[in-house]
Amino acid sequence: MKQLVVLSGKGGTGKTTLAAAFAQIASQESAVVLADADVDAANLELVLAPEERERHEFWSGQVAVIDPALCSACGICKQVCRFEAILESQGPESSFMVDPLACEGCAACFYQCPQEAIRMEDQLAGLWFRSDTRFGPLFHAHLFAGQENSGKLVTLIKQQARLLALDRGADLLLVDGPPGIGCPVISASAGADMALHVVEPTISGVHDLERIMATTDHFGLPSLVIINKADLNLSRAQEITAYCRERKVPLVGEIPYDVDVTKAMVRGEPVTSNGRGPVTEAIRGAWSRIREGLFA
């Protein structure tokens, strides 16, 4: 079983669009399990028509709560809090309360409070789901607004996806990754055999590609690159081609810009569902190169 994670650094380059298309093509050849690791902006489900089979609560982290009945308003909690999470009311009598959005659950205030007036409450931080799709099982999640620990939720759904993939003897675990280079990306990349970086031929895209590739290199993950909306800027596309050649990273494809991509999204389908057209052809070609690199 091989694990491919789709990354980009830059947001909005086409990770989910391509992941859905690859899911469709790959599933025609072998058993695939899918995971949407972009837990705070999960879009893969919008083009795969998933049927939910299981949902689970994701409990992670804690938030401090001050009991006003026990609080002596000494203010020690505010002094020790490094996250500006303790608010002091402006009024004739001081009172203190925790801003749950700022609180990082470190419990420094809990341990320092001389009145033991603080308790730590477990946080229901989100939900995760196992769903069935036409192309294979999909593991996806919804992180609640303002919650932390997105990296932990990514790790959880990937673990679940991997277990099911091994259980069912699937050949491929395809992970739709988040943008950026921080902990959600690092969690999404853990255990992957290869990273596919989706880049647009723009100055921002190239800049961000360098940073995400440096990140996956740092963690020892081999890379592939695919250029999306390649005809937007031919000289930037050439720059990327040269960059890949220099770094001996395979460039697996160049996908042209096409309004059909958005139309398919609006229909709630992968872009390859019509089975033909320049985008579908380019994606098919890219997939055979990816498969070669992944299963070599």
Added chain:
Amino acid sequence: MILAVASGKGGTGKTTIAVSLALSLAGGEGPAPMVVDCDVEEPNAALFLRPEILEREEVGQLIPEIDAAKCNYCGECARVCQYNAIAVVAERVLVFPELCHGCGSCTLNCPQGAIREVLNVMGVMERGVASGIDFAQGRLNVGEPMAVPIIRALKRWVLPPRPPTSEKASTQDRVHILDAPPGNACPVVETMRGADFVLMVTEPTPFGLHDLRLAVDVARGELGLPVGVVINRDGIGDQGVEAFCKAEEIPILMRIPLDRRIAEAYSEGLPLIEVLPSWREKLRVLYGQILEIVEQRVQRKVGEGT
């Protein structure tokens, strides 16, 4: 005035708008606007502004350092750490900097006073000037997991302390435009926190709508901030975003049509207003609308005595 430019969905045009809005407001009355690039994982504003950097500071978190001479391996530090960032095994204390949140709890709780805190550098902050505006950005070091401490330090470094609510935001105030990261997780929350207004740049597609909903939940639902929307690449998808904004009474403050010229200019690092100068005035009008919304809100709060 602190204006956060966010989106939920990546790649909708946050940096495009943040940069051109600042450039459009430059040279007007009052202090120069400042762009603060809070997308510390992948900061792009500098590619368009090409600022002259005048000041640079390494930034990170305080992590524990154990004095082996004083430590008696009691394990209290490990017991109070909520992140498993410190472990006591046999007669060794192990610190895992990538897990540490820099809260200082272990240091406070050590009965032997055997812990001191040292800076673990995770990134860098830079400050400078460009084309009549001020600029600041944070950049997370590759391989570091946590963006939030960089964003927090960056905002403390460049933003003025919050004035009391009774003071009106006015055209005399410097405007700080915070370019937020994509998504809706803690780096975005940290960027939006303390802002006066969150401008959501979205695209009229199912992905754009889905992520916009979540972003509005964070900005308006959790943080209680006023929001407004800019629809970028108007015309490409469907009416979902429009319908959502109407149902939720979120003002659509601007629409930028799908225009290959904008995309091509963007791909070469040219700000929107350089290729379409008529947008300078439109962005100034946009800012005026935001200012009005913020001022009305302040007046309401003063009226309510909150």
